[in-house]
Amino acid sequence: MHLTSLGPKPSPIPIQIHLKTSQQTAFRKTPTGFNLANPLLLLSHQAASVMGGGQKRGRTQRRHFKQNRDNVWKHNPNKAPPAAHPSGGPTVENPTEENPTWQPFATQNPGFDEYYKEQRIVGQKEWDEFISTLRKPLPAAFRINASAQFSEDIRSQLEKEFAKSLEAEANNENGEKAIRPLPWYPGNLAWQLNFSRMQLRKNQALERFHEFLKQENEIGNITRQEAVSMVPPLFLNVLPEHHILDMCAAPGSKTFQLLEIIHGCTKPGQLPDGLVIANDVDVQRCNLLIHQTKRMSTANLIVTNHEAQHFPGISMGGDGQVEKSQLLFDRVLCDVPCSGDGTLRKAPDIWRKWNAGMGNGLHCLQVAIAMRGLALLKVGGRMVYSTCSMNPVENEAVVAEILRRCEGSVELLDVSNELAGLVRRPGLKTWKVRDRGSWFTTYKDVSVQRRSAIVQSMFPSGQSWKETVNEGAMNHLTEGSVNEEPRESDASAKLGEMEVSVLQLERCMRIVPHDQNSGAFFIAVLQKISPLPANHSINKQTKSKQRDGGRMSAKLEEESEIQKAESVLEINTDSKIIEQNTETISEKKDQEAVPLSDNNDSKIIEEKTETISEKKDQEAVPLSDNNDENGVQIGKTDNRKRKLQMQGKWRGVDPVVFFTDETIINSIITFYGVSANFPLAGHLVTRNDESTNVKRIYYVSRSVREILELNLQVGQRLKITSLGLKIFERQTVKDEAACAYRISSEGLQLIFPYLTKQILYAPFSDFEHLLKYRAVKFVDFVDSTLGQKASALLPGCCVVVLHQVGNNSTDLKADASTIAIVCWKGKSNLSIMVSPSDAKELLERLEIRLGKKDVTASVKVLEESVLLEDDSVVPPHDVEPVNTTENMEEEVTI
Numbered sequence: 001m002h003l004t005s006l007g008p009k010p011s012p013i014p015i016q017i018h019l020k021t022s023q024q025t026a027f028r029k030t031p032t033g034f035n036l037a038n039p040l041l042l043l044s045h046q047a048a049s050v051m052g053g054g055q056k057r058g059r060t061q062r063r064h065f066k067q068n069r070d071n072v073w074k075h076n077p078n079k080a081p082p083a084a085h086p087s088g089g090p091t092v093e094n095p096t097e098e099n100p101t102w103q104p105f106a107t108q109n110p111g112f113d114e115y116y117k118e119q120r121i122v123g124q125k126e127w128d129e130f131i132s133t134l135r136k137p138l139p140a141a142f143r144i145n146a147s148a149q150f151s152e153d154i155r156s157q158l159e160k161e162f163a164k165s166l167e168a169e170a171n172n173e174n175g176e177k178a179i180r181p182l183p184w185y186p187g188n189l190a191w192q193l194n195f196s197r198m199q200l201r202k203n204q205a206l207e208r209f210h211e212f213l214k215q216e217n218e219i220g221n222i223t224r225q226e227a228v229s230m231v232p233p234l235f236l237n238v239l240p241e242h243h244i245l246d247m248c249a250a251p252g253s254k255t256f257q258l259l260e261i262i263h264g265c266t267k268p269g270q271l272p273d274g275l276v277i278a279n280d281v282d283v284q285r286c287n288l289l290i291h292q293t294k295r296m297s298t299a300n301l302i303v304t305n306h307e308a309q310h311f312p313g314i315s316m317g318g319d320g321q322v323e324k325s326q327l328l329f330d331r332v333l334c335d336v337p338c339s340g341d342g343t344l345r346k347a348p349d350i351w352r353k354w355n356a357g358m359g360n361g362l363h364c365l366q367v368a369i370a371m372r373g374l375a376l377l378k379v380g381g382r383m384v385y386s387t388c389s390m391n392p393v394e395n396e397a398v399v400a401e402i403l404r405r406c407e408g409s410v411e412l413l414d415v416s417n418e419l420a421g422l423v424r425r426p427g428l429k430t431w432k433v434r435d436r437g438s439w440f441t442t443y444k445d446v447s448v449q450r451r452s453a454i455v456q457s458m459f460p461s462g463q464s465w466k467e468t469v470n471e472g473a474m475n476h477l478t479e480g481s482v483n484e485e486p487r488e489s490d491a492s493a494k495l496g497e498m499e500v501s502v503l504q505l506e507r508c509m510r511i512v513p514h515d516q517n518s519g520a521f522f523i524a525v526l527q528k529i530s531p532l533p534a535n536h537s538i539n540k541q542t543k544s545k546q547r548d549g550g551r552m553s554a555k556l557e558e559e560s561e562i563q564k565a566e567s568v569l570e571i572n573t574d575s576k577i578i579e580q581n582t583e584t585i586s587e588k589k590d591q592e593a594v595p596l597s598d599n600n601d602s603k604i605i606e607e608k609t610e611t612i613s614e615k616k617d618q619e620a621v622p623l624s625d626n627n628d629e630n631g632v633q634i635g636k637t638d639n640r641k642r643k644l645q646m647q648g649k650w651r652g653v654d655p656v657v658f659f660t661d662e663t664i665i666n667s668i669i670t671f672y673g674v675s676a677n678f679p680l681a682g683h684l685v686t687r688n689d690e691s692t693n694v695k696r697i698y699y700v701s702r703s704v705r706e707i708l709e710l711n712l713q714v715g716q717r718l719k720i721t722s723l724g725l726k727i728f729e730r731q732t733v734k735d736e737a738a739c740a741y742r743i744s745s746e747g748l749q750l751i752f753p754y755l756t757k758q759i760l761y762a763p764f765s766d767f768e769h770l771l772k773y774r775a776v777k778f779v780d781f782v783d784s785t786l787g788q789k790a791s792a793l794l795p796g797c798c799v800v801v802l803h804q805v806g807n808n809s810t811d812l813k814a815d816a817s818t819i820a821i822v823c824w825k826g827k828s829n830l831s832i833m834v835s836p837s838d839a840k841e842l843l844e845r846l847e848i849r850l851g852k853k854d855v856t857a858s859v860k861v862l863e864e865s866v867l868l869e870d871d872s873v874v875p876p877h878d879v880e881p882v883n884t885t886e887n888m889e890e891e892v893t894i
């Protein structure tokens with residue numbers, strides 16, 4: 001990464017940016033493509049993944065996921081070069097000039113036009129504007145992480161600096177601003193650019209801003225996210241104490257937003273009472289989510305890997321002796337897999353793939369996921385159902401069906417007075433269903449053969465035509481319907497045979513692209529006002545097991561298909577596992593409908609085996625100690641056959657173990673002088689139950705700890721792929737006086753206020769040198785007392801705190817403005833244990849704060865010292881026994 005443009009603007013290039021987005025295009029390079037190492041591409045993968053649902057779709061999802069769908073150009077090697085552009089040179093708007101074999105994706109699909117015209121999601125007069133906006137690239141958008149230490153600095157830099165400098169780059173014919181805060185997002189924290197992501201990448205004049213976005217995104221100070229995708233978490237009205245379930249969470253942009261909200265008012269050294277459980281069925285996408293949310297450094301997150309429609313329900317006690325505790329949530333985000341046609345502007349290959357069957361195929365899964373979400377929601381809690389699709393079969397039809405099934409126990413909320421400034425349209429009350437080229441206005445017209453694919457709940461009334469008429473639903477046809485304009489094609493259809501919903505679906509919200517130059521989205525906000533009817537409640541099909549001599553009863557939810565399949569695999573392939581897991585298997589036997597040893601039903605077994613082999617592929621990245629803390633593989637070993645599989649209930653996933661080794665905990669407390677006010681007991685966990693070998697120790701919040709305890713008591717129903725904040729890491733130390741565990745950078749912010757030993761206070765000059773050169777000899781410190789104090793510390797990990805400007809007292813109280821880094825005290829020098837990107841960011845932010853002119857020069861020195869260090873050629877100072885590169889926070893490349 002190269003930052004050269006912080007000074008004067010680069011010399012003009014022969015590119016004129018026309019902000020009129022009709023002229024914007026994006027293009028991609030295949031087959032090599034852009035790869036996932038670029039975090040900016042994460043968002044396009046979000047779009048790329050929306051299709052698909054259960055296990056069988058796993059591979060397709062992953063295939064889509066690997067493709068960059070940000071672009072409207074594709075490569076055609078056989079295509080003759082187009083005529084030269086009159087300007088004589090390549091432009092951002094005309095990538096074919098750069099590479100004559102590029103040609104645009106077709107941004108049209110007659111089936112799409114016909115479908116949405118018929119559904120009348122926009123009025124006839126608006127159609128042209130709607131469709132032409134859909135064909136334009138999506139303006140880039142991002143969010144400042146409100147809980148980041150430098151969020152104020154970043155907002156101010158945007159408002160004061162970039163808003164002006166970008167304006168100068170824009171040749172804006174429509175008077176639109178080059179960059180503006182989204183009016184509906186609180187606190188000027190979300191911004192929309194009038195440039196597409198392609199323009200940002202390709203235009204040299206925007207290079208500095210692009211670098212800024214990349215760097216801040218990597219650090220976690222900002223998150224690049226489509227504007228409309230930021231809406232659902234806002235409608236959840238989250239409070240810091242809420243327990244939140246994000247049912248289909250990967251790649252995690254909304255999870256990150258939810259975590260930001262619960263951490264909003266947290267002071268250093270404190271944790272909020274709330275937590276987020278982020279779940280996704282796809283283990284690889286879970287890893288992406290973990291990578292994304294790692295930037296948040298939170299102890300209040302659990303990542304799980306379940307089919308959302310079978311998310312385990314856990315309840316404990318209730319026998320009078322033990323207080324009943326249940327895993328229920330104050331808030332549920334149900335951002336379900338969908339056809340994704342609302343993301344056409346950033347994923348234009350959907351134009352080619354789109355067909356009406358995509359939405360139909362997902363409807364039942366969407367209903368099942370939403371119903372499970374409502375079952376897991378506390379009475380009084382809110383659930384947001386959302387999709388990035390415009391299709392009523394995936395939207396209003398799903399909401400209508402869950403309202404019907406809940407029989408009045410759930411209310412669709414009118415949130416029209418929330419998020420002022422967000423332009424949204426009311427939900428539809430009537431729509432049609434398309435199947436194999438035919439339109440159906442009522443379920444009764446669907447042939448018997450097609451009734452397995454086209455179900456009643458896809459229709460507005462969700463009932464047979466006869467029932468609809470009896471209920472007088474037709475009276476509502478023109479009452480407040482959104483799509484009230486007469487249908488041309490309705491002339492042939494008998495009005496009396498059309499279905500219409502009697503539910504208040506106008507309370508749903510549809511965001512369409514041309515209202516505020518965005519993508520499309522659908523959102524419904526639901527509140528649970530009483531327990532669900534018995535057949536939909538959380539304890540449906542539960543089995544009771546007597547535990548602890550019958551004192552407690554653990555009600556276990558029905559096994560999901562995956563779990564059953566795994567049992568089959570265990571029994572058929574690994575006798576060792578059978579031996580070790582006899583209890584688990586016999587428990588499962590009780591619960592399962594699938595005969596485990598009986599081959600009578602070979603079909604079932606075949607189906608299961610298919611699921612298993614898919615799952616095997618997915619789990620090529622086992623979540624074990626050989627992966628980094630995110631479950632992203634960092635070693636070469638295929639761990640699938642590791643013994644660890646036998647330790648946990650979930651194949652390929654290391655068990656979560658409370659870390660209770662008192663010798664190690666006490667050594668940490670003594671070495672760092674950890675105050676008794678910082679609760680360690682019961683808050684430390686590992687993924688490896690051999691305590692002598694524990695490499696990383698994670699800290700979990702009280703709320704997470706309680707869920708872990710509950711989960712352990714009921715036999716580990718939750719398949720946890722990641723949790724906790726990495727706080728300590730094992731360190732190879734030669735000196736016996738040193739502690740074998742160092743504090744990790746992400747853990748420092750939490751534990752720092754409770755440390756009383758191994759702390760140094762540095763003036764800016766020395767702090768700056770540390771960041772720039774990564775290691776400084778004691779004799780080289782500008783502040784010689786600092787050098788002496790550093791030399792007097794015990795060898796090993798220590799913390800260096802920046803003196804607040806003008807304050808040289810060492811009696812500093814940690815507050816939100818305290819800046820501290822983890823270092824290593826060697827024989828003759830101090831070296832930092834901060835990743836190069838974090839060091840760079842910190843250096844820049846500090847120098848900007850202090851009004852230093854030549855930030856670029858400092859960054860250059862830093863980059864050179866990192867290069868030297870990485871190459872291990874000539875370290876800037878004496879080499880310490882600690883390999884700082886190895887000890888640095890691992891840079892995970894996805």
Ligand SMILES: C[S@@+](CC[C@H](N)C(=O)[O-])C[C@H]1O[C@@H](n2cnc3c(N)ncnc32)[C@H](O)[C@@H]1O
Nearest residue numbers: 053248249250251252253254281307308335337
């Ligand atoms: C629309 S995306 C979610 C986007 C995510 N909420 C965000 O903001 O980053 C849908 C996700 O659902 C997941 N998914 C598909 N079927 C699922 C199921 N049955 N249970 C849980 N997750 C599922 C997909 O893997 C995908 O990651």
